[in-house]
């Protein structure tokens with residue numbers, strides 16, 4: 374049974390646990406890992422090491438570049454036929470592994486999400502090249518499904534043997550008369566899936582976004598960037614926008630369609646939800662079309678209200694402002710009623726979260742609403758700006774791994790009709806009044822003093838932190854889930870939501886509160902005794918000190 378610690382007087386200085394953890398590592402590794410651990414002082418600028426290579430063998434939570442491109446950014450899109458060029462194993466990430474939901478317009482509309490398309494490369498293709506097989510696969514897919522667009526994703530061997538997926542895509546585009554484009558998103562291309570986000574952003578921007586100019590269909594047109602419809606999150610947000618009279622043109626990429634990517638440049642405002650995975654498209658759209666972006670968060674009822682009101686403030690329309698206020702008041706009342714019954718049961722509990730590149734921050738709002746204390750948090754693959762805020766971007770050292778990823782040079786569109794001078798002026802005017810555009814403060818300023826912030830946490834560090842903090846809840850993913858739970862601590866998956874959700878918006882907040890009640894207001898975890906406490910285990914030690 375895990376004995377709980379008392380944190381009512383504040384969080385303990387974590388330097389003791391940092392040195393306990395790092396003393397187990399060989400010297401160089403200890404030095405490197407220490408830079409990724411910060412004892413938080415919210416009002417100070419503190420530097421954390423992020424977006425650098427993982428120490429080999431350390432058991433990271435991270436995924437690969439291909440996963441970030443194919444699985445994360447493009448995965449939720451239903452009608453781009455996505456072919457993975459590589460051995461079949463890589464298609465694990467292409468096969469409904471992220472609980473992306475989608476709602477095609479009609480029953481017969483295209484939806485390729487339930488399929489996994491792969492070239493299934495064999496030894497022979499590795500030795501003699503796989504381009505021929507890829508062409509065949511594209512033709513076969515076209516004949517069978519006649520999609521509007523086909524995307525090709527490179528896995529590690531493709532880059533190693535030098536297959537040119539871009540040349541093949543160009544040739545097939547010509548031959549088939551549909552949009553065909555490729556991604557050089559080999560797993561090894563960057564230090565994590567974050568590189569894959571950037572590559573995905575670049576190629577969508579180059580090959581899709583802006584292809585169709587569409588007539589205006591709504592008075593207030595927005596795009597939602599970095600919302601991936603996990604567990605139906607996007608459906609809840611679509612409901613709110615629709616009622617408010619806000620036209621959601623395109624979501625990148627939850628519940629999205631190819632067409633909506635093509636006309637996304639006709640929006641008036643971009644709302645960035647996951648800053649890590651999609652800030653590139655937001656920035657490029659502003660440079661090319663003059664469309665401004667704001668950071669939003671729809672995780673947490675309070676954040677949802679704040680973001681909706683910020684959108685209304687941007688459009689500055691009396692009717693919209695009134696409608697948004699009405700919706701927020703009505704929904705918040707529903708949320709409050711549920712919160713009133715659940716909060717007393719979970720208030721004062723403690724949580725730790727090590728997730729992705731944005732949720733470790735976003736979910737802190739939901740925990741705050743319930744009075745649950747966040748002891749320690751970190752991202753798997755975020756960059757310093759996601760921790761410390763965008764003001765550090767000019768100071769981030771660009772290393773060889775980052776230089777390896779193409780940085781598109783984007784300039785103002787030559788099509789005068791598409792350049793939104795009106796929005797440029799609106800932005801300048803609102804900024805004078807203190808309205809914030811293009812800004813993100815990052816996770817650390819919101820965290821408590823002495824909270825331990827760790828980037829790219831390892832398995833060993835996870836175990837030591839649980840021993841030290843004895844949290845009531847641990848948030849991570851499926852790889853961590855069962856080890857942590859066998860130790861007597863419930864784990865909430867914040868990637869797939871453990872098949873629950875949605876957790877976004879007001880209905881999402883209610884769902885999350887109920888989930889917290891289920892997980893935290895129970896005595897069942899006290900009955901779990903870790904098997905390794907009573908059964909013999911193998912103990913190893915390091916023999917090198919590199």
Ligand code: CFM
Pocket residue numbers: 441445471566599601603647648649650728729730731732733867868869
């Ligand atoms: Fe953005 Fe994501 Fe996340 Fe991410 Fe992800 Fe994800 Fe995530 Mo898993 S795009 S950074 S690469 S919010 S798949 S929908 S849950 S790690 S925190």
